Amino acid sequence: xxxxTQTPKHLITATGQRVTLRxxxxxxxxxxxxxxQSLDQGxxxxxQYYNGEERAKGNILERFSAQQFPDxxxxxNLSSLELGDSALYFCASSVAVNAGELFFGEGSRLTVx
Amino acid sequence: GESVGLHLPTLSVxxxxxxxxxxxxxxxxxDYFIWYKQESGKGPQFIIDIRSNMDKRQGxxxxxxxxxxxxxxxxxxxxxxxxxxxxxxxxxxxxAQKLVFGQGTRLTINP
Numbered sequence: 280x281x282x283x284t285q286t287p288k289h290l291i292t293a294t295g296q297r298v299t300l301r302x303x304x305x306x307x308x309x310x311x312x313x314x315x316q317s318l319d320q321g322x323x324x325x326x327q328y329y330n331g332e333e334r335a336k337g338n339i340l341e342r343f344s345a346q347q348f349p350d351x352x353x354x355x356n357l358s359s360l361e362l363g364d365s366a367l368y369f370c371a372s373s374v375a376v377n378a379g380e381l382f383f384g385e386g387s388r389l390t391v392x
Numbered sequence: 393g394e395s396v397g398l399h400l401p402t403l404s405v406x407x408x409x410x411x412x413x414x415x416x417x418x419x420x421x422x423d424y425f426i427w428y429k430q431e432s433g434k435g436p437q438f439i440i441d442i443r444s445n446m447d448k449r450q451g452x453x454x455x456x457x458x459x460x461x462x463x464x465x466x467x468x469x470x471x472x473x474x475x476x477x478x479x480x481x482x483x484x485x486x487x488a489q490k491l492v493f494g495q496g497t498r499l500t501i502n503p
Contacts, residue, residue: 281435312490321481322436322493335490369435380426381491383435 282306285370285384293392297358300387304351304372310334311353312381313345316367328353329376360391404500411469413497415482420463422484426491427456427467431478439467439480469499477501 282305292298304311313325315338324337328347339345342360347353357364367388371381405411417425423444428436442449442456442465449456455468465482479498483491 281437283435314493321495322483324490324492327490337490371435377485379424379485380438380441381436383428383437385433385435 281382281384283370283372283382283384285368285387287387288385289388289390291390291392292360294360294362296360296391297356298360298389300355300357300368300370300389302353302355302370302372302384304353304370305382308372308374308382309351310373310376311347311351312371312373313339313353313355314369314371314383316369316386318366322369325355334376357389360389362391365389365391401495402498402500404502405472406502407472407474409472411467411472411476411499413467413469413480413482413499415465415467415494417463417465417482417484419484419486420460421486422463424485425456425458425465426483426485427454427465428481428483428493429476429478430481430496436481472499472501474501474503 284303286301309330312327314322316322325339326345327335331347342358345355367386369386371383426441427439429439430436440451440456453470457466479496481493481496483493
């Protein structure tokens with residue numbers, strides 16, 4: 280158990296809809312990262328937050344947004360969903376702002392029908 | 393641009409043999425490298441890391457080798473066990489904020 284909690288574990292929705300994925304980092308970790316993993320693909324970095332502020336942005340679509348709240352949990356919002364958005368979405372956390380060892384959650388599997 | 397890639401997408405080894413998983417990177421400024429293991433249905437788990445001022449680091453049954461001259465990273469797993477079956481990702485950072493992951497190598501253990 281990495282200490283990172285993600286909900287929901289599975290989500291099935293339709294094209295055009297909007298979903299919110301939630302992440303609670305390990306206790307004491309200030310950085311939260313979001314990654315997307317499509318079938319048999321690598322992990323694509325989406326976005327990082329550190330202590331409530333956006334720190335780095337990767338290949339995140341404009342239809343996607345995220346935020347980190349004062350209690351350090353984070354949410355990833357995916358809107359106007361398309362079939363290609365079906366993937367595993369991982370949240371990871373670390374103590375420092377610079378990525379070192381990341382602790383990953385179990386992921387949220389999104390299926391868009 | 394920077395990239396982290398893996399030479400082989402799949403690797404099959406006999407149980408008890410040693411496994412070697414390779415990774416190439418293109419950014420000579422990379423200074424920190426990590427290997428992650430992802431078992432089916434789970435998130436990636438940290439295995440071992442190495443900084444650019446080192447060329448070898450050993451853990452329990454695992455060794456990471458870094459060759460900065462040819463920008464190559466490898467993960468050696470000794471006496472491979474069924475529980476080692478997973479997808480292995482190399483990743484690197486360039487001093488800061490994000491990890492760039494390679495495509496992954498699927499390691500299969502044959503009995």
